[in-house]
Amino acid sequence: MRKDAARAGATAERIAALDLPKGGFTAPARAAALSRLREMGLPGRRDEYWRFTDPAPLNAATAPEAALFTGVVEPQLFGSRDRIVLTFVDGRFDAAQSSPDFAVAGLEISRLAEADRADLHWAQGLYGLLEAAGQTPVARPFAALNTAAATDGVLIRATGKVSRPVHLVYVHADTGSDAVLHHCVRVEAGAELTLLETGPAAARFNKVMEVDVADGGRFHHVRAQGRDHSRRAITHIFARLGAEALFKSFTLTANGVLTRNEAVITLSGAGAIAHVAGAALGDGASGPFLHDDTVFVTHEAEGCESRQVFKKVLRNGAIGVFQGKILVRQGAQKTDGYQISQSLLLDEDSQFLAKPELEIYADDVKCSHGSTTGAIDETALFYLRSRGVPREEAQSLLVLSFLADAIAEIEDEGLQAEIVERLENWLARRRKG
């Protein structure tokens, strides 16, 4: 009882500190999300879903300070591509750093903050819908908080094959910023869209993206979470897939005190395919590092395929967390579900904590999961060194080959190459340092 009271108190305090926007078309969804949040309360360390990750910094009424990144400035990732750019600085839209117009055939883009002044919008049926559905069987209070409190975001609707990717650039400029963004993506039947996301966003960043892929639609998502050492982020992707729809998401994470990426994916149409992958690099030398991938894939329809591929490379006390689940509902026969979570611990101090789960209620399925943890393969290292490769370089090569399976989940080879280049640079800098 006392615990419940404390939780309700902390939740009330957190809500009181929010500057809740008065939405137009989102108003009912925001109100519902707020009452959801009040009911479930903020998470605590004793909650099963948070046993490996302490939510305290995310619970705090004001965002903990985060120093700005002062390291090597690299050119903008994906910067050389023909793309549509929307830039958010500490969660605020920056027109000067964005594309002058978003006109591309088969694409409608509007900003949540602007669209939400209207009573009607195509996203009305989507905003908060998938988030609300994703609250069972596991509560995700920060997602409800987001739906209630999001100050801006992007509403993207693809009605055909969109030729240019949409690129959301997040910039962190204020040490005390607390950004809450909520994006809605609707890929109509047979349409195709590529969405790119880069940058650290804010001192504390709460982001929700709801992705609704209609029958035969294709959605590609490549994200690089920035290099700010002291930022904290909680992100959610809620996706719903129609028949024969495709969803592919890859995330690269480097640095960050605390990053929790949740993906909640429901395959509700027959023959849908969902792949979620992540590569995380954590070096505790420049500050604590905790990276948490929490994935929940639900198979509702027959003949769907899901893959989860998560790799982490950890050193100097870095902590990696993986909580992944494949839920196969009764009737979702011919399901092909796969999940792999692997960690490479480069020294004695790093940790990997994992809970890879299967919950299966259909008999004609092929589901498997694997999880491995260990040090770098000394035999492989020896082989490379015997061929004249210096130790540090050999180690980098092995790290890259370890991450390769996750990167291979990016369909576009050009994007793959850019991610690999970033990884190589990151490793090279660590070698020098």
Next chain:
Amino acid sequence: MSLDTDQVLEVREGVDRETVETVQNMGAYKYGWNTEIEMEYAPLGVNEDIVRLISAKNGEPEWMTDWRLQAFRRWQAMEEPRWAMLHYPEIDYQSQYYYARPKSMDEKPKSLDEVDPKLLATYEKLGIPLKEQMILAGVEGADGVPSEGRKVAVDAVFDSVSVGTTFKEELKKAGVIFCSISEAIREYPDLVKQYLGSVVPQSDNFFATLNSAVFSDGSFVYIPPNTRCPMELSTYFRINAENTGQFERTLIIADKGSYVSYLEGCTAPKRDVAQLHAAVVEIVILEDAEVKYSTVQNWFPGDEEGKGGIYNFVTKRADCRGDRAKVMWTQVETGSAITWKYPSCILRGEASQGEFYSIAIANNMQQADTGTKMVHLGKNSRSRIVSKGISAGKAQNTYRGLVSMHPKAKNSRNYTQCDSLLIGDKCGAHTVPYIEVKNNSSRVEHEATTSKVDDDQLFYCRSRGMDEEEAVALVVNGFCREVLQALPMEFAMEAQSLVAISLEGSVG
């Protein structure tokens, strides 16, 4: 119990008929009869007076009574755990008996000859004759039985009391103590005091705490240093009385360099009302000692509507305290309406070793949430988990396990494999492993699958001319047999006849 045979059960390709039939036939619960015998009960429910009464009935010293009362007070403040994937109605802890013993046991029989013939007949019928015979019934002439025969000492627990223990004298000659725990508390208080609650603390969890307060009997084993126990030891638990919970406590101590193989079996009559079974097993293993603990759990599973059956909430834990200590848990879980059981290994000693082999079968409305914990604390410790779960009917079968590598457990190793097989589309099979690795010289591998067998082995078989299905059947069969063979021979026979299942269908 058995599924209606007219009912056409949808089975996917690859599940062989024999597997389906065996699982269905498991429904025919052979041990559902009860023994008409005059019983003496403690008053209904549990309170401090009941705890004192149980202690008094066992003729316990004051320290033991206090220990129980302390546990009971703690239990009152505890909440029943609800994290397992188990759904059952609220248990009313005050509506059952915590102590029941046959009237004829009023005067403790001095030898087996004095035991009530009705009780002896009960065990005879269960295939566990309480005679100092050479081998257990049913395995005569079986392969692998040495010509001079094998001996198994049995401690038989009937409801709340131990009825008798066989081969006591012969074991005594070897220095082995094998008796009921109530006797051990009276006869060997120093050993009990030193080790009781040292592996599973008094208030470890809700059910273990209740057990600490009200355990009525159980077995006690002490193997002296450098002694190989001359025969297998076994405890057979029988719940007979209605509305009665069974709370036994087993304590096994393997001193330096010793070895023992211990077997546990259990059955209960068919009853409409669910009955509670909350046991605690503690095993202490010192330097270079080895303990094998095997269970064939065949409590009454309830009827096909889920009425009745045993609610089995068991805490089992082995503490490998010494270097190179070794423990092996093998379990065949086929009974119980509810199974909540996680035999665990604390690998404290350097190069200590823990193994867990499990076959869990759930049919009809049965629910099983079972697995193991491997806690690696010592350097170079090793553990291996092999779990096979089979679900049929409307059953739910969950593997739940923990592998934890502490920072100091350098160069340790774990390998986990969990396979699930579903028969029919109304059941569920779930896997909930926790993996916590806190050093990098250790390797942890976890694999859970319903489809994958080792590709190299498959390739080998195929290169010898087998077709894929044959190859798969061979590989998977071989693997399952390995689990069954981890059981001592007597149990392997029982388990095989109980399971007799090929896991061919686990490849789809």
